[in-house]
Amino acid sequence: MAYEFTKEDLQEIETIKAKYPEVMPATLPTLWVAQRRFGHVEPEVQRLVAETLGLPEAHVHGVANFYTQYYKEKKGKHVLDVCTCLSCQLCGGYEILHHLEEKLGIKAGETTEDGTFTLNQVECLGACGYAPMLQVTNDKYVNHLTKEKADELVEKLKSGEELEYEQIKMPQHKNI
Amino acid sequence: MSTVDWKNYTPVLLPDIKDLHKIDVYTKNGGYKALKSVLTDKKKWEGPKAVVEEVKKANIRGRGGAGFNAGLKWSFMPPADGGPRYLACNGDESEPGTFKDRKIFEYNPHVFIEGALIAAYAMEITTIYVYIRGEYKTYIDMMEKAISDAYDKGYIGKNILGSKFSVDFYVHSGAGAYICGEETSMLESLEGKRGYPRVKPPFPAQKGLWGRPTTINNIETLSHVTGVINNGAEWFSSIGAPTHPGPVLYGISGHVNNPGVYELPSGVPVLDLIEVAGGMRNGKKLKAVIPGGSSTPVLRADQLDGITMDSDSLRTVGSMLGTAGMVVMDEDTDMVDVLWRIAHFYHHESCGQCTPCREGTGWLEKILLKIKNGDGEVRDLDLLLDLTTQMEGRTICALADAAAWPVRFTINRFRDEFEARCIKKAHAVA
Numbered sequence: 001m002a003y004e005f006t007k008e009d010l011q012e013i014e015t016i017k018a019k020y021p022e023v024m025p026a027t028l029p030t031l032w033v034a035q036r037r038f039g040h041v042e043p044e045v046q047r048l049v050a051e052t053l054g055l056p057e058a059h060v061h062g063v064a065n066f067y068t069q070y071y072k073e074k075k076g077k078h079v080l081d082v083c084t085c086l087s088c089q090l091c092g093g094y095e096i097l098h099h100l101e102e103k104l105g106i107k108a109g110e111t112t113e114d115g116t117f118t119l120n121q122v123e124c125l126g127a128c129g130y131a132p133m134l135q136v137t138n139d140k141y142v143n144h145l146t147k148e149k150a151d152e153l154v155e156k157l158k159s160g161e162e163l164e165y166e167q168i169k170m171p172q173h174k175n176i
Numbered sequence: 177m178s179t180v181d182w183k184n185y186t187p188v189l190l191p192d193i194k195d196l197h198k199i200d201v202y203t204k205n206g207g208y209k210a211l212k213s214v215l216t217d218k219k220k221w222e223g224p225k226a227v228v229e230e231v232k233k234a235n236i237r238g239r240g241g242a243g244f245n246a247g248l249k250w251s252f253m254p255p256a257d258g259g260p261r262y263l264a265c266n267g268d269e270s271e272p273g274t275f276k277d278r279k280i281f282e283y284n285p286h287v288f289i290e291g292a293l294i295a296a297y298a299m300e301i302t303t304i305y306v307y308i309r310g311e312y313k314t315y316i317d318m319m320e321k322a323i324s325d326a327y328d329k330g331y332i333g334k335n336i337l338g339s340k341f342s343v344d345f346y347v348h349s350g351a352g353a354y355i356c357g358e359e360t361s362m363l364e365s366l367e368g369k370r371g372y373p374r375v376k377p378p379f380p381a382q383k384g385l386w387g388r389p390t391t392i393n394n395i396e397t398l399s400h401v402t403g404v405i406n407n408g409a410e411w412f413s414s415i416g417a418p419t420h421p422g423p424v425l426y427g428i429s430g431h432v433n434n435p436g437v438y439e440l441p442s443g444v445p446v447l448d449l450i451e452v453a454g455g456m457r458n459g460k461k462l463k464a465v466i467p468g469g470s471s472t473p474v475l476r477a478d479q480l481d482g483i484t485m486d487s488d489s490l491r492t493v494g495s496m497l498g499t500a501g502m503v504v505m506d507e508d509t510d511m512v513d514v515l516w517r518i519a520h521f522y523h524h525e526s527c528g529q530c531t532p533c534r535e536g537t538g539w540l541e542k543i544l545l546k547i548k549n550g551d552g553e554v555r556d557l558d559l560l561l562d563l564t565t566q567m568e569g570r571t572i573c574a575l576a577d578a579a580a581w582p583v584r585f586t587i588n589r590f591r592d593e594f595e596a597r598c599i600k601k602a603h604a605v606a
């Protein structure tokens with residue numbers, strides 16, 4: 001299939017380009033636009049980004065490969081990035097990871113056969129005080145995980161429910 | 177030694193005010209007064225240099241980890257020549273144990289925006305970029321909104337508040353790479369490239385973004401600037417520990433009852449800070465603390481008496497304040513597992529440009545995995561220590577040092593535990 005940006009995408013890319021004195025800095029944000037549109041940035045998509053920006057394909061390819069959040073291949077509909085780094089490790093991040101492996105019947109790094117879930121183990125996501133936690137498809141954080149909460153999350157995603165932003169209050173305060 | 181009166185402290189960076197992220201609430205609570213003052217009160221501020229001097233005097237030590245005086249850093253910018261100059265605000269926040277800047281994005285984005293605008297005025301900067309790690313999608317959206325509101329109200333853009341000062345302010349999203357928190361790697365990433373750190377010199381103040389003068393500061397550092405301008409350098413420098421003054425956003429994680437971000441003066445005793453965070457979970461005993469992000473040397477519980485959260489005090493026991501992201505570990509913690517996980521992190525995040533870092537971080541992880549799995553020997557510990565000395569100070573950026581320190585200090589401070597794991601194997605074989 002040939003990938004194409006929509007008119008709105010192209011407008012957004014023009015707005016992005018205007019933020020910088022050169023075109024190259026638009027590489028990362030344009031890859032984001034592409035990934036949000038197509039769900040991944042496979043080589044065909046990287047080519048489209050390169051063409052749209054008028055940059056060498058090798059450059060876009062190098063950038064896409066350097067950054068872990070760009071999906072260089074198709075992923076499941078929902079990507080569960082479980083943090084197992086320092087604070088999450090201390091608070092049971094690996095238990096959550098192994099629980100999800102069992103529940104989904106896949107190992108970290110794999111995608112379920114029906115293409116619904118990809119499970120990953122990732123490095124610190126900057127939510128260490130709310131460990132163990134995971135991020136869903138580069139977007140919402142799910143904090144203070146227990147096995148039960150992980151199960152609920154899987155069911156929610158399966159049923160197509162939108163995830164809410166989990167706001168965490170300042171423990172010192174009453175109003176925020 | 178004087179003790180810091182932290183019990184009567186009221187937060188100023190993240191005060192207990194509902195909806196402060198909304199620009200109207202922020203201005204109602206005195207927001208953008210500091211910006212107005214530096215731009216329009218010519219009696220008080222005789223031009224940009226006066227602002228630099230005030231900030232220098234306040235001694236805001238960089239909250240990104242290195243602790244460098246912000247005003248002093250600003251004074252390294254060469255004189256303006258009419259060409260573009262940049263401020264790159266570091267919101268990459270990826271050092272394990274660190275999760276404070278996101279609270280500013282969420283609860284008080286305008287205190288940061290205002291501080292960054294003042295910094296831009298002081299250094300005659302023409303464009304500000306705030307680099308936010310890609311995983312913080314929620315906060316990137318919040319910052320986009322806050323910046324757009326500030327444009328609408330005329331705090332950003334052309335001839336701000338009727339002055340001659342104009343500046344643009346943009347968000348740049350990362351896409352998953354710890355190394356992009358290193359300042360020159362961040363510049364590469366902003367330029368649309370892979371985040372390979374640059375060889376210094378030239379320093380960013382001379383040649384930064386697109387070869388032009390650039391200053392890099394952490395989000396919390398810039399947020400403090402607003403308070404310094406409002407209340408004066410002396411106000412700031414009189415809070416907390418004299419040589420590392422001011423409010424600090426402490427991120428506390430690990431085995432405590434109420435983990436989270438707490439705003440208190442610098443220099444709070446480490447043990448008190450654990451109490452602030454609700455004390456140890458499940459009534460367990462404290463075993464160790466990593467005071468300021470995963471690269472800062474771990475401290476045993478018996479080293480912590482009288483030690484306070486500031487660079488001078490932590491140095492006396494061989495550690496650092498770093499990002500003030502404190503990780504608390506209880507008596508059940510397996511230090512071998514913890515150290516292996518830290519080593520895995522740095523190996524995963526090494527950009528691979530320098531041989532000592534690329535190879536060294538790989539070996540550290542590999543040997544630690546062997547020890548963790550019960551296949552280690554005592555001489556492996558000395559091999560690890562030897563490796564750390566071969567990595568330090570020989571690379572383009574400080575990631576190699578950040579990887580080496582935890583290994584050296586965790587082994588030295590918990591040698592018995594590491595040896596016991598190795599000796600078990602020796603007995604099993606014999």
Ligand SMILES: Cc1cc2nc3c(=O)[nH]c(=O)nc-3n(C[C@H](O)[C@H](O)[C@H](O)COP(=O)(O)O)c2cc1C
Binds near residue numbers: 238267578
């Ligand atoms: C490997 C590495 C990662 C870093 N990550 C961050 C980061 O995530 N956020 C940050 O503010 N500084 C980080 N730093 C420090 C920056 O290089 C720089 O010193 C800092 O942003 C300067 O701001 P400050 O003086 O206001 O602290 C990192 C440094 C290294 C060597």
Ligand code: SF4
Binds near residue numbers: 355372526529531573
């Ligand atoms: S020290 Fe490591 S992370 Fe830093 S430039 Fe060298 S290889 Fe890259």
Ligand code: FES
Binds near residue numbers: 129272
């Ligand atoms: S260690 Fe998991 S979010 Fe930081």
